[in-house]
Amino acid sequence: MTVEEFEEFYAHAVRSLIGQLFLVAGDLREAEDVVQEAFVRAWGARRKLDREGSPEAWVRLTATRLAISRWRRRTRSAEAWLRVGSAAAAAAEPGPDAVAVARALRSLPARQRLAVVLFYVCDLPVEQVAAEAGMSAGTVKTHLSRGRRALAPLLDDSLEEHDV
Structure with a gap:
């Protein structure tokens, strides 16, 4: 895939992918972030995309996996803060x-x-x-x-x- 072909692919697919990922992530900024990250990864894997023949599906799957991974990380982080939150709140400020x-x-x-x-x-x-x-x-x-x-x-x- 040449630079021009990739730019055309991006221009054609980015809006619909952001819309789809908005439904997955529930947050427009998060959808924009994961789609952009997926396109960055797609650029690095463009030879593979040429062989597989479905670059939009590849970007959508990559963006979906990124969104799910971020959601899991935030969930684990929030759970960890809940577990240690009372201990952290009890820590006194330095005298x-x-x-x-x-x-x-x-x-x-x-x-x-x-x-x-x-x-x-x-x-x-x-x-x-x-x-x-x-x-x-x-x-x-x-x-x-x-x-x-x-x-x-x-x-x-x-x-x-x-x-x-």
């Missing part, structure tokens, strides 16, 4: 201390921040921090020392503000 810590950590250089988080938040030993961060153990210790020194005044001040 002022957690926000202050995050803000203070952002002030550190990236490698120093990485070492501090892996050591203090993830509770990893220095050797593992070194391996994961690609640093020597001595460099990790230096970053931890400098990080503590840089964070101390930032966290002491911010914590005092919230205690008042």
Whole structure:
């Protein structure tokens, strides 16, 4: 199928396919999306379409399968949210201390921040921090020392503000 033949096929079939898929999907935008995606796939499979001789049926079947797949994905997603929704709703927002810590950590250089988080938040030993961060153990210790020194005044001040 040449470019001109494909363009002619598209112009002839697109509106009726969108109408058909609207009935399947129940949503015009969804129908337009799956039909467009099916045409994109048809362009890649145009040699196969020439041999099979029914390109409109191929595009319709592909679009229908896409619509059903999307519908199933949305259904599974909605069911998953219902299952965990109550747990997610119960999760508390970060308190002022957690926000202050995050803000203070952002002030550190990236490698120093990485070492501090892996050591203090993830509770990893220095050797593992070194391996994961690609640093020597001595460099990790230096970053931890400098990080503590840089964070101390930032966290002491911010914590005092919230205690008042």
